[in-house]
Every structure is written in C-alpha cells, then in structure tokens.
Amino acid sequence: MIIGIPKEIKPDEYRVSLIPGGVEEMLKHGHTVLVEKGAGLGSSISDQDYEKAGAQLIGNPGDIYKYAQFIMKVKEPMPEEYHLLKEDQIIFTFFHFAASKKLTDAILQANVIAIAYETIRDENGRHPILTPMSEVAGRMSIQAGAKYLEKPMHGRGILLGGVPGVAPAEVVIIGGGVVGTNAAKVAAGFGARVTILDIHMDRLRYLDDIMPKNVITLMSNIQNIRERVADADLLIGAVLIEGARAPHVVTKDMVKTMKAGAVIIDVAIDQGGCIETSRPTTHGNPVYTECNVIHYCVTNIPGAVGCTSTQALANVTLPYAMELVNKGYERAARENPAIMRGINAVKGKITNQAVAEAFGMDYNSLLLSSLSI
Structure with a gap:
C-alpha cells in the first residue's frame, strides 16, 4: 500500500503523524511511504531523517493525496485540503466530527473512509490514541x-x-x-x-x-x-x-x-x-x-510541544496503522473491534452514531455490521 504523510497545515500545529522508525516498519512490510518535505521539522525531524529511513520525499502535497491510498495525519483535513481527498482513500487522523458540520459534509462528499483516532476504543473502554x-x-x-x-x-x-x-x-x-x-x-x-x-x-x-x-x-x-x-x-x-x-x-x-x-x-x-x-x-x-x-480555547493544545506530542502519538498510532495497511480496513475492522469503533464514515455514509446524532443525519450501522465477525 502507498502511505501518505502530509505536512500539517492547521495553524501552529507542529506535530507529524509518522516518525522515521514508523517509516522503516512500514517498508519492512513492503509498503511505500511518501512524506511531504518539511513535515517533521516542527517536531525536530529532518527530511534527511526520513530519507535515511527509506521514505520518498514529496514537495507538492497534492501529489501525496493523488498517489497515496492511506493518508495518515494528526489533525483533521483543513478546507484547503478538502479538494485533494480521493474517493476510497483511507484517512486516519483526529477528526472530532461533532464539532464541525463543514468538515463532516466534506468528508462525506469525498467518499473516503474516515477512521478517527479519538473513537478507537479497546475492550476495557480506554481510548489508546486519545x-x-x-x-x-x-x-x-x-x-x-x-x-x-x-x-x-x-x-x-x-x-x-x-x-x-x-x-x-x-x-x-x-x-x-x-x-x-x-x-x-x-x-x-x-x-x-x-x-x-x-x-x-x-x-x-x-x-x-x-x-x-x-x-x-x-x-x-x-x-x-x-x-x-x-x-x-x-x-x-x-x-x-x-x-x-x-x-x-x-x-x-x-x-x-x-x-x-x-x-x-x-x-x-x-x-x-x-x-x-x-x-x-x-x-x-x-x-x-x-x-x-x-x-x-486552543483546539490543538498538544501541537505546541511537537517533539513530545509526536513521539507520544507515534507510540500508539503505529500498531493500528500497521494493521490497517497490512490487512486493509475491512479485515482490520473485522479482526480488531477497536478499529471498527474508529470508523466514523465510509464512502459517504456516517457510521458513528454520536456523529450522526450531532447533526441529525442518518446513522448507517449496516455498513459496520457487514464487517462484523
């Protein structure tokens, strides 16, 4: 699978979604990793660090979205990125849909698979990425x-x-x-x-x-x-x-x-x-x-301490990302209920009940039940 790591463009966001060690892990499993130039600088990770790990550096964020099947971010796509989203793409990031009807509509119109860090929940009720x-x-x-x-x-x-x-x-x-x-x-x-x-x-x-x-x-x-x-x-x-x-x-x-x-x-x-x-x-x-x-009321408080936050986030996101890119989201969701709980939207349909209720939209439980074990 081709994994894309765009540079975060939310104001004062200094985190990056994947560190060089994660790039190496993905390459070991035969995947390709595209990293936008400068993506790690806010977390003191240089382009050279990514190159040494085996990532391909990309200068144009549009090319990241054009070629990647799996986009891994830290924060939700910004309005400037909406038009870059590609049908059937898997987007793995913090979404917080209930706070933004505009974002929710954009993701539904793009027909992507939106997997939200904040709703991944394990069997003990914990939110390991959040x-x-x-x-x-x-x-x-x-x-x-x-x-x-x-x-x-x-x-x-x-x-x-x-x-x-x-x-x-x-x-x-x-x-x-x-x-x-x-x-x-x-x-x-x-x-x-x-x-x-x-x-x-x-x-x-x-x-x-x-x-x-x-x-x-x-x-x-x-x-x-x-x-x-x-x-x-x-x-x-x-x-x-x-x-x-x-x-x-x-x-x-x-x-x-x-x-x-x-x-x-x-x-x-x-x-x-x-x-x-x-x-x-x-x-x-x-x-x-x-x-x-x-x-x-800053919406990305941890972004101010990019070095600490990026390392802490990478510790918990990589195992789920590996499951998703190795198995595909459908098999990963069947085999890991925590990932299934993270799926908020699938190809234009809302699959998270709380998000649907926030905006009075239809909740499509059948899409998830078809993935159930």
Missing part, C-alpha cells in the same frame, strides 16, 4: 492557566501555589478523565487547592484515593458546578463524550459569577467546548475575554 494527547493537554492546561493568571496577561495576578501566609489559587476541574486527572496532578504539584468534579462515583473514589490532600472530589451536578465555578481562579473544562459534541455544563450565567481576571481553559473545545462562552482559538491568538474572564 489518551497520550489528553495527558499532554491536561498538563499543559495548568501551564497555560498559570501564565494567564498573571497580571501582565490581564489575569487576577494570582500565583497558583501562593506563598506562606497567602492562600493558593482555587483550581476547579470539570471532568475526572485523563485530561482532568493530569491537570489535577500538575495543579496539585504547584500547591493549588484543586477540586475535581465528575459524574461517576467510582471514578471519584479512585481519584480520592490517589490524589494528594490538596485535591478534593465532588459529584458533578448543577449545584456543585455553580458553586465551584463562582469560587474558581482557574477553571478547566475536561468533559468528553466519545464522538459527540461536548455538552455545555457551564452556562454563560455561571461564567458571569466568576471573579474578574479568572481564567478558563476549555480543553473540550476540540469537541465543541463544555463551557457556553467558549469558542475556538489558536496558539497564535489563544485568548479572549468575555464576562471579564479570560478564555483559552
């Missing part, structure tokens, strides 16, 4: 929050951990999954007072056991959210519903009760955001102020 990026995003959310709480950034002028004789910041995290857990670890390490809210009691018990004493857990309900949001110096939105648009668990009225200069980091913005006042931003222009609260 997890390392959620770890990065959770940790970076606290770094960003600490920065924008500083007065020169128009924040409250609060040090997360305080100092002896001065109270630390109040950090409130909505969602106790991978993002929320990693955010809590870093915030607690800074010495902040941290509250994690989640809807699952078993998860709260687990977090209560493993977290230090400056972290408390609360059931996520409207009363607790309302009270804790009003107290927060830093609010982290970390809600995830697989494949679906994130619900607005924090309303605009709640945001209005926050302190002037408080900071919101909505990590769920990739899926539409879990805070009503959130809207997508970029690393180049990461924040805006609404209701006197600073909002940081």
